[in-house]
Amino acid sequence: MKYDVLIIGGGPVGNYLASILARDFSVAVVERKGSFGGKACTGIIGAANYERLGLPEGAVINRLRGAVFYSRIQSFEVERKTPQAYMVDRKTLEKALAERAIKRGAEYYMATTFQGFRNGKAVLQHLGERLDVEADFYVGADGVSSTVAKAIGAKTKAEFLSGYEVEVVGDFREDFVEVWVNKDLNEDFFMWVAPVNRGLARVGTLGSIEALNRFLRVRMLKPTSIVEFKAGSVGFGWRKPWIRGNVALIGDAALQIKPTTAGGIVFGMLCAHALREALLSGRPDQYEKLCKDIKNQISFGLRFRKVFKGMGQENIERVFEVLGSEEAREVIETQADFDDHVRTAKAILKRPRLLAKLIRISPSIVRYLV
Numbered sequence: 127m128k129y130d131v132l133i134i135g136g137g138p139v140g141n142y143l144a145s146i147l148a149r150d151f152s153v154a155v156v157e158r159k160g161s162f163g164g165k166a167c168t169g170i171i172g173a174a175n176y177e178r179l180g181l182p183e184g185a186v187i188n189r190l191r192g193a194v195f196y197s198r199i200q201s202f203e204v205e206r207k208t209p210q211a212y213m214v215d216r217k218t219l220e221k222a223l224a225e226r227a228i229k230r231g232a233e234y235y236m237a238t239t240f241q242g243f244r245n246g247k248a249v250l251q252h253l254g255e256r257l258d259v260e261a262d263f264y265v266g267a268d269g270v271s272s273t274v275a276k277a278i279g280a281k282t283k284a285e286f287l288s289g290y291e292v293e294v295v296g297d298f299r300e301d302f303v304e305v306w307v308n309k310d311l312n313e314d315f316f317m318w319v320a321p322v323n324r325g326l327a328r329v330g331t332l333g334s335i336e337a338l339n340r341f342l343r344v345r346m347l348k349p350t351s352i353v354e355f356k357a358g359s360v361g362f363g364w365r366k367p368w369i370r371g372n373v374a375l376i377g378d379a380a381l382q383i384k385p386t387t388a389g390g391i392v393f394g395m396l397c398a399h400a401l402r403e404a405l406l407s408g409r410p411d412q413y414e415k416l417c418k419d420i421k422n423q424i425s426f427g428l429r430f431r432k433v434f435k436g437m438g439q440e441n442i443e444r445v446f447e448v449l450g451s452e453e454a455r456e457v458i459e460t461q462a463d464f465d466d467h468v469r470t471a472k473a474i475l476k477r478p479r480l481l482a483k484l485i486r487i488s489p490s491i492v493r494y495l496v
């Protein structure tokens with residue numbers, strides 16, 4: 127049994143990669159679970175990239191066109207005429223991508239765990255039996271705690287955070303997401319309320335379960351109205367290298383995740399295109415270079431995170447005053463890009479009045495972000 131490419135991990139990124147490789151290479155995917163989905167994830171994906179990447183329409187369960195930002199004492203709203211982000215059902219997304227990959231020729235090993243490499247082959251555990259599978263190229267798409275990353279000796283000093291999310295019954299604005307930035311409730315991250323529909327929302331945060339509990343109380347959502355609870359983790363930082371010999375890491379396994387919002391699906395898929403290009407050209411070593419744009423976005427996100435962590439709630443209130451101003455909202459409403467935060471920040475900092483106000487709050491905001 128020998129393949130051109132063996133992908134370890136059938137999450138959104140592994141399945142997407144399989145679907146775009148399967149026409150040009152013999153591809154197999156190994157997935158530990160017996161079925162797709164189940165991961166803690168709000169499932170919000172930028173609408174423009176969703177269309178550009180050709181992701182399955184059937185997975186979209188809601189369309190979001192605006193956001194309301196809340197701090198401790200104020201709030202402002204940004205609104206677009208058309209949806210800027212989609213909310214997906216993860217199971218449907220992952221399964222549809224796997225089906226697409228299989229139709230293009232990929233083979234799937236479900237309920238199969240990658241254990242390590244031996245003699246150039248992947249050692250798998252499949253229904254109680256050991257299976258050795260050989261490939262010319264291996265890809266670790268096995269998530270944030272990647273076994274493949276360990277197997278190739280990839281190192282990280284990233285910040286790892288636990289994520290907690292509930293689906294809760296309530297009364298929500300169907301096409302607006304809420305973003306709450308309040309360090310009294312959570313020092314580590316913002317809190318979000320992302321509607322599935324008018325009567326149900328995904329509410330979550332990163333950090334601690336206590337922070338989520340505090341937020342649910344402040345947002346007046348009853349713990350007894352929760353219909354689903356999930357926990358997971360994210361890593362903000364670098365895991366290096368992304369490629370060693372004939373093994374590459376992709377998606378959360380490579381920590382290709384936005385430190386600003388913890389969104390990782392689009393970055394992983396954009397890097398899947400970079401890996402495809404590198405493999406097609408016969409120069410897999412070019413993979414990291416071809417991910418240059420995503421690397422820039424991650425670098426920006428890490429600097430943003432540093433600023434956020436160093437900022438007290440008083441300064442967050444002052445930043446809210448600036449971002450809630452008519453001028454800033456106009457910039458956000460016309461130029462913000464859901465996945466390109468560098469572009470969004472540049473558009474805001476290009477306005478002299480906004481720039482001057484932000485420098486007055488903290489020169490480090492501008493020093494770090496520009």
Ligand SMILES: Cc1cc2nc3c(=O)[nH]c(=O)nc-3n(C[C@H](O)[C@H](O)[C@H](O)COP(=O)(O)OP(=O)(O)OC[C@H]3O[C@@H](n4cnc5c(N)ncnc54)[C@H](O)[C@@H]3O)c2cc1C
Pocket residue numbers: 134135136137138139140156157158159165166167168169170171238239240241267268269270272273288289290291330331357358359360376377378379383388389390391392394
């Ligand atoms: C609370 C929370 C909310 C989030 N919200 C969003 C969001 O709204 N939008 C967004 O874009 N991102 C979000 N994320 C991040 C997002 O979930 C990840 O970036 C995304 O799942 C990465 O996809 P992946 O395919 O790289 O990894 P994963 O989804 O983790 O998939 C990895 C797959 O590999 C399999 N696997 C692992 N080990 C092995 C092994 N040894 N052998 C075989 N298979 C294995 C796993 O079973 C899994 O199916 C959120 C994360 C958290 C924690």
